Amino acid sequence: MQTSTQMTSRERLLRAINLQDTDHIPCAFMSFTALRRRYNEDLYELCKAELAMGLDSFLFIPSLPRYKRPDHPELRGLPVRPHPDVTLREWRDSSAGGPGVLNKIYVTPAGELSTGVRLSDDWPHGDHIPFIDDYQVPRAIKPLVCGPQELPALQFLLTSPSPQDIADYHKEAERAHAFSRQHGVLLAGGWGVGMDMANWLCGIQNLILLCMENEPFVADLLEMIHNWNYPRMRLVLEGGVDVYIKRAWYEGCDFVTPGFYRRVILPRLTQEVALAHEYGAKFAYICSSGLNPMLDLFKKAGIDVLIGIDPVQGTHTSLVNTKNKLGDRTCIWGGVSGAVTVELGSQDEIRQAVRTAIAELGPRGFILSPVDNITVDAPLTWSNLQIFLDEWQQGRKHGP
Numbered sequence: 001m002q003t004s005t006q007m008t009s010r011e012r013l014l015r016a017i018n019l020q021d022t023d024h025i026p027c028a029f030m031s032f033t034a035l036r037r038r039y040n041e042d043l044y045e046l047c048k049a050e051l052a053m054g055l056d057s058f059l060f061i062p063s064l065p066r067y068k069r070p071d072h073p074e075l076r077g078l079p080v081r082p083h084p085d086v087t088l089r090e091w092r093d094s095s096a097g098g099p100g101v102l103n104k105i106y107v108t109p110a111g112e113l114s115t116g117v118r119l120s121d122d123w124p125h126g127d128h129i130p131f132i133d134d135y136q137v138p139r140a141i142k143p144l145v146c147g148p149q150e151l152p153a154l155q156f157l158l159t160s161p162s163p164q165d166i167a168d169y170h171k172e173a174e175r176a177h178a179f180s181r182q183h184g185v186l187l188a189g190g191w192g193v194g195m196d197m198a199n200w201l202c203g204i205q206n207l208i209l210l211c212m213e214n215e216p217f218v219a220d221l222l223e224m225i226h227n228w229n230y231p232r233m234r235l236v237l238e239g240g241v242d243v244y245i246k247r248a249w250y251e252g253c254d255f256v257t258p259g260f261y262r263r264v265i266l267p268r269l270t271q272e273v274a275l276a277h278e279y280g281a282k283f284a285y286i287c288s289s290g291l292n293p294m295l296d297l298f299k300k301a302g303i304d305v306l307i308g309i310d311p312v313q314g315t316h317t318s319l320v321n322t323k324n325k326l327g328d329r330t331c332i333w334g335g336v337s338g339a340v341t342v343e344l345g346s347q348d349e350i351r352q353a354v355r356t357a358i359a360e361l362g363p364r365g366f367i368l369s370p371v372d373n374i375t376v377d378a379p380l381t382w383s384n385l386q387i388f389l390d391e392w393q394q395g396r397k398h399g400p
Helices: 011-015 033-039 043-052 148-157 165-184 197-201 204-213 215-238 258-278 292-301 321-324 340-343 345-359 379-395
Strands: 059-060 087-093 101-107 109-117 141-142 184-192 243-247 284-285 303-307 331-336 366-371
Touching: 033 043, 033 148, 043 059, 043 165, 059 165, 059 303, 101 148, 109 243, 109 292, 148 215, 165 184, 165 215, 184 215, 197 204, 197 215, 204 215, 204 243, 215 243, 243 258, 243 331, 258 284, 258 292, 292 321, 303 321, 303 366, 321 331, 321 340, 321 345, 331 340, 340 345, 340 366, 340 379, 345 379
Parallel strands: 059 184, 184 243, 243 284, 284 303, 303 331, 331 366
Antiparallel strands: 087 101, 101 109, 109 141
């Protein structure tokens, strides 16, 4: 077996993903916004900084930073652009007082799509409403998509990557492979998207009701998203990534029933997993809550990595149950709450959480991470991170 001085982060993570023995349990943060901001959203510099901390970093491509994707800040990866024949209007209405209301209309060859948001003091986008974004969902007066009559127009907002997008991605893939070889880091790509996109378009409460009252419409919407996502996914896989990541925060039982998942989500997810495997990549799936009723379905889909298991904020979620159900087939990545335990917890709480995650999810087929993110750049955060890392370093060793 290789020693710790011989095994790179990439080798260690791939062996964990393949359910093989490693020199020690890896720790790779699924997201580290507090550190990323210090490097102006540069994922290459972030990667080097994480390695310097002793973490098993990975590089995500396309690495387009958040401030360069104003219409899809929450959807990492390839650019999202409307059809060139689409025009739009945005305006602020301050007649009701307060910050006012922002309105937006997309005019497409198949009709108009409109949305509006009631502004709040923490609205981060100025006089602009992104196409898809977390902030607009709870503030929406009207979501962009309400029913089947709007799907023809929506099609004009879900376009294929342009020739320039494709050329830019292949150029970055070359750079990323050189970086991976030099620094020994895993290369990840994505993001795939399904129900998360539907929630941005329809609003969470509206979509939950639509899943119960008009399943055929939601199925048609998800098919449209799938047909848009699939060639984007293929392009990313052509770049030779080790792991393809799909964001599925809204595909647990907090948002959909197991029956809906089986009928509507599973067939498309299975196709996406097969496509990743066709290119020799592993398929990773981010879902951090509502896991217990879905575990057999995750296993049936054939996902290789489940990212984001959270023992504190994850409802209907159990570390032990997840390991028992998936541990012979799927690597589990996560194990400790980032926002509650790492950012706000006491030293004893942090150490106990790390010990529990290692005991219940490790040693084989496990990657430790705060879930979902470390966002607060404050002295307490960095002090607690040192406790987290120290406990991991003490407990990470294991034999074959």
